[in-house]
Amino acid sequence: MPFKILKKEELVQDIHIMDISAPRIASKAQPGQFIILRIDEKGERIPLTIADFDRDKGTITVIFMVVGKTTMQLASLKAKDELLDFVGPLGLPSEIEKFGTVLLVGGGVGVAPVYPQARAFKEAGNRVISIIGARNADLLVWEDKMRDVSDEMYITTDDGTKGHHGFVTDIVKQILESEEKVDRVVAIGPPVMMRAVAGVTAPFKVKTVVSLNSIMVDGTGMCGACRVLVGNETKFACVDGPEFDAHLVDFTLLMNRLAMYQPEEKASLSKYKCEREGCLC
Amino acid sequence: MPVLGRQDMPRQDPDVRRSNFEEVALGYSEEQAVAEAKRCLQCKKPKCVEGCPVEVMIPEFIKYAAEGDFDSAARQIKTMNALPAICGRVCPQETQCEECCILSKKGASVAIGRLERFVSDYERRRGVKIPPAPPPSGKKIAVVGSGPAGLTAAADLARIGHSVTVFEALHEAGGVLIYGIPQFRLPKEIVKAEVEYVKKLGVTVLLDSVIGRLETVDELLAGYDAVFLGTGAGLPSFLNIDGENLNGVYSANEFLTRVNLMKAYKFPEYDTPVPKTGTSGEKLWKGKKVAVVGGGNVAMDSARCAVRLGASGVTVVYRRGEEELPARAEEIENAKEEGVKFRLLTNPVRIIGDDRNWVTEIECINMYLCEPDESGRCRPKPLEGTEHRIETDFVIIAVGTSPNPLVPGTTAGLEVSKRGTVVADDNGATTKKGVYAGGDAVTGSATVISAMGAGKKAARAIDGYLGGK
Ligand SMILES: Cc1cc2nc3c(=O)[nH]c(=O)nc-3n(C[C@H](O)[C@H](O)[C@H](O)COP(=O)(O)OP(=O)(O)OC[C@H]3O[C@@H](n4cnc5c(N)ncnc54)[C@H](O)[C@@H]3O)c2cc1C
Ligand SMILES: Cc1cc2nc3c(=O)[nH]c(=O)nc-3n(C[C@H](O)[C@H](O)[C@H](O)COP(=O)(O)OP(=O)(O)OC[C@H]3O[C@@H](n4cnc5c(N)ncnc54)[C@H](O)[C@@H]3O)c2cc1C
Ligand code: SF4
Ligand code: SF4
Ligand code: FES
Numbered sequence: 130m131p132f133k134i135l136k137k138e139e140l141v142q143d144i145h146i147m148d149i150s151a152p153r154i155a156s157k158a159q160p161g162q163f164i165i166l167r168i169d170e171k172g173e174r175i176p177l178t179i180a181d182f183d184r185d186k187g188t189i190t191v192i193f194m195v196v197g198k199t200t201m202q203l204a205s206l207k208a209k210d211e212l213l214d215f216v217g218p219l220g221l222p223s224e225i226e227k228f229g230t231v232l233l234v235g236g237g238v239g240v241a242p243v244y245p246q247a248r249a250f251k252e253a254g255n256r257v258i259s260i261i262g263a264r265n266a267d268l269l270v271w272e273d274k275m276r277d278v279s280d281e282m283y284i285t286t287d288d289g290t291k292g293h294h295g296f297v298t299d300i301v302k303q304i305l306e307s308e309e310k311v312d313r314v315v316a317i318g319p320p321v322m323m324r325a326v327a328g329v330t331a332p333f334k335v336k337t338v339v340s341l342n343s344i345m346v347d348g349t350g351m352c353g354a355c356r357v358l359v360g361n362e363t364k365f366a367c368v369d370g371p372e373f374d375a376h377l378v379d380f381t382l383l384m385n386r387l388a389m390y391q392p393e394e395k396a397s398l399s400k401y402k403c404e405r406e407g408c409l410c
Numbered sequence: 411m412p413v414l415g416r417q418d419m420p421r422q423d424p425d426v427r428r429s430n431f432e433e434v435a436l437g438y439s440e441e442q443a444v445a446e447a448k449r450c451l452q453c454k455k456p457k458c459v460e461g462c463p464v465e466v467m468i469p470e471f472i473k474y475a476a477e478g479d480f481d482s483a484a485r486q487i488k489t490m491n492a493l494p495a496i497c498g499r500v501c502p503q504e505t506q507c508e509e510c511c512i513l514s515k516k517g518a519s520v521a522i523g524r525l526e527r528f529v530s531d532y533e534r535r536r537g538v539k540i541p542p543a544p545p546p547s548g549k550k551i552a553v554v555g556s557g558p559a560g561l562t563a564a565a566d567l568a569r570i571g572h573s574v575t576v577f578e579a580l581h582e583a584g585g586v587l588i589y590g591i592p593q594f595r596l597p598k599e600i601v602k603a604e605v606e607y608v609k610k611l612g613v614t615v616l617l618d619s620v621i622g623r624l625e626t627v628d629e630l631l632a633g634y635d636a637v638f639l640g641t642g643a644g645l646p647s648f649l650n651i652d653g654e655n656l657n658g659v660y661s662a663n664e665f666l667t668r669v670n671l672m673k674a675y676k677f678p679e680y681d682t683p684v685p686k687t688g689t690s691g692e693k694l695w696k697g698k699k700v701a702v703v704g705g706g707n708v709a710m711d712s713a714r715c716a717v718r719l720g721a722s723g724v725t726v727v728y729r730r731g732e733e734e735l736p737a738r739a740e741e742i743e744n745a746k747e748e749g750v751k752f753r754l755l756t757n758p759v760r761i762i763g764d765d766r767n768w769v770t771e772i773e774c775i776n777m778y779l780c781e782p783d784e785s786g787r788c789r790p791k792p793l794e795g796t797e798h799r800i801e802t803d804f805v806i807i808a809v810g811t812s813p814n815p816l817v818p819g820t821t822a823g824l825e826v827s828k829r830g831t832v833v834a835d836d837n838g839a840t841t842k843k844g845v846y847a848g849g850d851a852v853t854g855s856a857t858v859i860s861a862m863g864a865g866k867k868a869a870r871a872i873d874g875y876l877g878g879k
Contacts, residue, residue, distance in 0.1 A: 153624055162623075167581060173672070173681035174581075198681060214581040216618040346672070346682075349579045349620055350814050351589075351644040352664035356655055363648065363655060368816065382655055385767035389657040393683035400678050 131211035132166075135188060141268045143195040144238055145204050146180070152187030154217045160245035161223030161340070161372055164189060165348045167214035168202055175199045176345045176367075178242035178317075179218060189217070192241035192270065198397040205405075219348045220371045223338070225249045229312035230256040232304060232335075233279075234297050234326055236318020237263055240270045242340055243317050248278045256280050258309070260300045262318070266291035298325045305333045313338070316375065320384050327375035337375035341366045343383060344390070358382050416518040417446040424747040428717055431593045431675055434744060435499070440478070443528040447476035450520045453512055458522060461510035463863025464491045464562065468507060468522055475525055484533035487526060488541075492565035492611070493558060493604045493862065495534060496587060498527025499596050501859045502738050534603055540610045544571035549876045552577060552634040554621045554817065557585020558858045559849025560640030561608050562865030563872075568611040570873055575634070577619040582671060585642055586850075587858070589671040590663070592711050594718065598670070622820040627845060636844045636872045639832060640865060641817050643850035647810045649703065653761030654807070658685065658769035662704070662712045662808035669715050684719065695719035701772050701800055702726045703758055704808035705734070710741040712806045713750045724750045725800065729757040729777050729790045753800070755779070757792065761805055771799045813851050821845075829854060838868030839875075846872055 136148040154164065163178045181190035195201050206212075223246050231250045235243035240261050251257045259279040263269045264287045276282050283300045284292025293300055297318075305311060314337040316326035323339040330337040343355040343366045350368035357366050358379035364370060420436040421427075427434050438446065450472040458468045466487055474483035487494045501507075503523035511519035533539075549572045553560045556578040564574045582588045584601040609615055621627065621641075630637050646661035648654050665684070668674040672682035677694065684694055700716040702709050705728035716724045726745070728735060731754050735742055746752075755777045762771040776796035779788035818826045825833040825841040831854055838846040848864025850856055 153619075157624055171673075171680045214618050216579070216581070216620060218623055219620065346664060346667055347580065349644075350816060351646070352667050353646050353648070353661040354664045358655060363650075382767075386655070386657060388767075390683050390685055393677065393685060397678050397681055397683070 131213055132215040134206055134208055134210050134212065137206060137208055137210075139204070140192065140270055143204075144192060144268070144270055145195070146190060146192045147203070147206075148188045148190050149212065149215055150187060151189050151215050151217075154215070155182045155184050155187045155189055158182040158189060158218045159222035160225060160249045161242070162218035162220045163348075163371060164191065164215055164217030165219060165345065166191075166203075166212050166216070168199065168206070169213050172202075172213070173199050174214070174346060174348070176219070176342075176348060178340070178371075179245065180241035181245055189215075192238060194238040197394045198401045201398065201401060216348065219367060221369070223249070223315070223372055225253050227254045230258065230310060232301065232311045232314045233257060233259045234301060234314065234316040234318070234322075235259070235261045235275070236297055236316075236322040237268070238270065239316075239318030239322070240275065243315065244271055244274055244278070246315055247275060251278045251280075258304065258311075259283070260285065260297045262286065262297040262322075264288065296325070297322065298329045301326055302329050305330065305335065311335050314375075315339075320380055320387065323375060323378075324380040327378070327380070331376050338372050339375040339378060340371045341373060341378065341383060342371070343386060357386075416449070416521050417442045417524070419521075419524050424749075427594065428748050429720070431718055433597050434594050437531060438524055438528045440480075440532075443475055443480070443525060444478055446521050447472045447525055449513065450476065451512060458507045458511040458520070461507040463506070463859050464497075464866050466490050466494075466507070466526070471529065472520065472522070472525060475529055480529045480532040481536070483525075483529040485539070487530065488607075491862070492562060492608055494526050494530035495600045496558070496596065496604055497859060497862070498523050498525075498530060499600075500587075500591060502857055504738070504740075506859060534600075538603075538607055538610075540607075541569070543612060544569065546573065547571040547876070549573065549636075550575070550634045551636050551638065551872060551876075552630040553638045553640060554627070554630075555579075555585060555640035555642055555849075555851070556583035556605070556615060557640055557642045557849060557861060558587060559642070559851070559861035559865040560585070560638065561605065562862040563638045563640060563846075563848065563869045564613045564865075565608045565611055566866055566869035567872060568608075568613045572873070572876070574612070575614045575616060577621050577625075577630075578615060578617050579620040580671070581617050583615050583617065585640075586644075589667045590708070590711070592666065592670055592715050594714070595711065620816070622816040627817060627821040627824070627842075631844055635876055636846065638838070638865070638868055638872065639817060639840070639845065639847035639851055640849045640861070641814055641851045642861075643811045643813045643831075643855045645812045645814045645830075646807070647812060648807055649758060649809060651758060651760050653763055653769070656761055656763040656769045657767050658763075658803060659761060659805045660807065662702075662708045662806055663811065665712055665806050666708075666715065669719070675715075675719060695721040695804075697722050698803040699723040699801060700725070700804045700806065701758075701802040702806045702808055704728065704810070705730065706736040706808065706810075707738060707741055709806075709808035710737045710745045710750075712808050713745055714748055716804070716806070717748050717750060721804075725753055725802075726750060727753045727756050727758060727772070727774060727800070729755065730788065731755055731779060734779075734788065755790065757790065758805075759797065762799070769802060769805055771801050772805055773797060773799050811855050813854070836867070837871035838864060839871060844875070
């Protein structure tokens with residue numbers, strides 16, 4: 130049962146957005162959940178967070194960054210192309226309640242998974258403060274959409290081309306040290322960023338939630354590829370998560386395990402590039 | 411001329427098969443099949459049938475085979491068993507039909523499984539005939555999981571005219587048959603062909619459908635008259651020892667899924683890898699050492715896959731003795747022929763890695779057996795002071811699985827045991843009205859044929875339930 134791509138755009142360099150027709154998934158999707166897709170028969174199963182969903186149109190939106198073979202191949206697809214497999218919604222939904230003030234932090238492509246949560250937190254009656262960060266102004270994703278669902282919004286860029294010159298953690302710290310009483314922090318982005326945010330919020334004892342992007346195969350709890358250590362207990366990110374208490378997560382293990390296939394990922398990417406662009410070697 | 415001895419089945423030579431994923435057992439020739447079939451005494455009260463959970467009419471099909479009428483033989487089997495080419499390969503026949511065969515007491519039983527394999531392969535090669543469709547009953551049944559339990563229940567229900575939809579979480583139907591049992595024991599083309607047959611009986615298979623997340627069982631009950639749960643026992647157990655999350659440590663499920671379902675043995679043609687790729691043209695695990703923990707079929711399959719990936723030293727580490735190895739004798743023999751080493755009465759206590767988080771050694775302790783436990787087996791105890799280390803590049807943990815909690819966790823009123831298995835009576839009826847279950851989801855890890863037997867019983871019970879509805 131192939132799944133049709135309805136829309137595909139490059140949002141900023143190397144970050145793409147795609148709408149896929151998947152009515153059954155769209156009718157069930159909730160913030161915090163993800164899908165697993167496979168492009169073709171020989172493809173790998175890769176997880177992507179549900180960045181948005183439209184129950185009426187029956188679509189799921191994903192935003193992905195080109196980091197290797199599968200995401201590069203995915204970026205080469207166009208509207209009307211089809212994906213062979215599209216499974217979801219997987220993982221536990223985010224805990225959305227009226228907590229009071231919620232601080233949402235999205236780094237790079239991490240803004241995509243943060244957006245539906247920001248919207249849901251807002252709808253649940255929270256005061257929503259958002260911080261979105263990127264390497265430079267040209268790489269900021271979904272700034273407008275985030276602004277629409279935030280009471281207050283901050284932008285940070287590593288090179289200072291927009292907003293605060295520095296990291297998202299600088300603003301997190303600033304807010305936590307201010308008068309503002311923050312009841313919950315949600316941070317999604319590269320593991321280094323999530324670890325840094327966890328480090329900043331820990332002394333303030335604010336519950337902080339992160340979404341872990343461990344390597345996955347089935348996404349149903351069958352293989353254990355996605356195992357992470359949380360509070361010294363092994364958990365399967367695909368069914369017990371992907372969101373966990375940031376202060377209990379062993380980020381070093383997460384990063385070590387993410388590096389497990391680096392040589393194979395490189396080999397796969399260069400083979401793909403060779404086939405597509407003609408081999409120079 | 412009557413043949414006294416049982417016909418041997420030709421197999422690939424160990425030195426050749428060590429480096430390919432082709433099927434090990436090659437199957438009978440027509441002459442061998444006829445000769446073997448002629449050994450059957452056509453008993454008036456055939457004992458063999460009592461050993462078959464799906465009630466294959468053994469003497470009847472063997473009679474056709476003895477006459478060389480393999481098509482009729484295949485059709486005869488298929489009235490009871492929708493997956494004969496699978497059963498003929500992976501049924502533990504020595505403890506099922508063949509153990510009960512009268513001839514087993516007089517030397518060697520009739521090779522029922524090999525005959526079943528032969529006739530179904532014969533039929534498949536010549537094009538499978540689909541029995542005429544029964545009149546539709548108007549009833550709809552949802553089957554969750556497309557393993558042997560689900561496929562059997564679906565086929566049986568479809569054959570009596572019910573409309574059946576199978577929901578499968580993965581992108582391929584077959585359950586363990588497709589993601590777990592390796593190509594060289596059960597070629598995936600055969601699983602696909604038998605799944606195709608089930609579909610042609612009128613069963614709809616919806617892949618990529620994770621029940622509990624996409625639809626709940628209660629939601630299924632709103633659109634279907636009954637639900638069968640054949641969700642298996644796919645949750646891998648770990649040892650809970652230090653170092654288990656190091657890179658290079660796999661659950662057998664992950665390793666086998668990568669290798670079988672995702673075809674990692676064909677990386678980089680297929681995208682999913684196993685790590686430490688050799689230079690191009692080399693075997694993926696050339697020169698690597700692999701330790702497999704556990705002693706069942708899953709451990710043997712893992713060890714034999716590792717051999718085929720090119721590993722130079724594959725060791726099975728098992729805490730009990732040779733006698734207690736739960737794997738089929740035939741598989742242990744095959745593994746040994748392929749060069750797999752066994753370290754028995756040995757148990758891992760921790761896994762040691764380097765500064766890059768990669769496994770380097772596994773620390774074990776020697777064990778001894780003392781008084782038998784509830785299961786009648788001997789409980790192993792550690793021999794203090796015998797700690798030692800085994801150098802290894804990979805560790806594959808094959809110490810069992812338990813049912814996946816996804817469906818029970820999202821279904822109110824479905825009782826589950828302490829071990830996580832779905833509680834069901836002999837006919838598969840659960841504590842929830844209209845919901846039946848069978849296979850590994852109910853028993854914990856067992857066998858293909860017991861799962862199929864459970865699917866068959868549940869199909870009968872569901873039909874009865876629908877009749878009264
Ligand atoms: C729950 C979850 C949600 C995610 N959501 C998003 C998202 O919304 N947008 C986005 O851009 N990325 C997301 N990711 C990461 C995304 O899955 C990986 O970037 C992608 O798999 C890379 O595949 P590749 O072949 O292009 O790159 P590869 O060359 O295979 O790998 C590049 C890096 O991606 C990671 N990776 C590789 N294979 C997998 C795998 N099967 N599963 C998970 N990670 C893998 C590794 O860290 C690796 O170093 C998510 C991951 C998880 C687990
Ligand atoms: C490596 C290995 C080798 C084996 N070798 C043998 C052998 O030689 N002989 C033998 O007799 N037995 C063998 N077994 C055991 C045998 O395979 C199992 O007992 C049998 O497959 C159980 O069948 P089942 O239908 O109950 O479940 P499974 O085969 O486990 O199938 C369950 C299916 O349900 C799907 N599922 C689970 N949850 C959901 C959900 N929420 N929504 C949708 N779908 C879901 C799964 O994806 C899976 O496809 C082996 C097992 C393994 C792992
Ligand atoms: S299905 Fe299995 S148990 Fe039944 S006759 Fe065939 S091989 Fe024997
Ligand atoms: S018990 Fe053995 S000999 Fe008798 S009918 Fe069955 S297979 Fe033939
Ligand atoms: S991805 Fe396989 S168990 Fe989580």
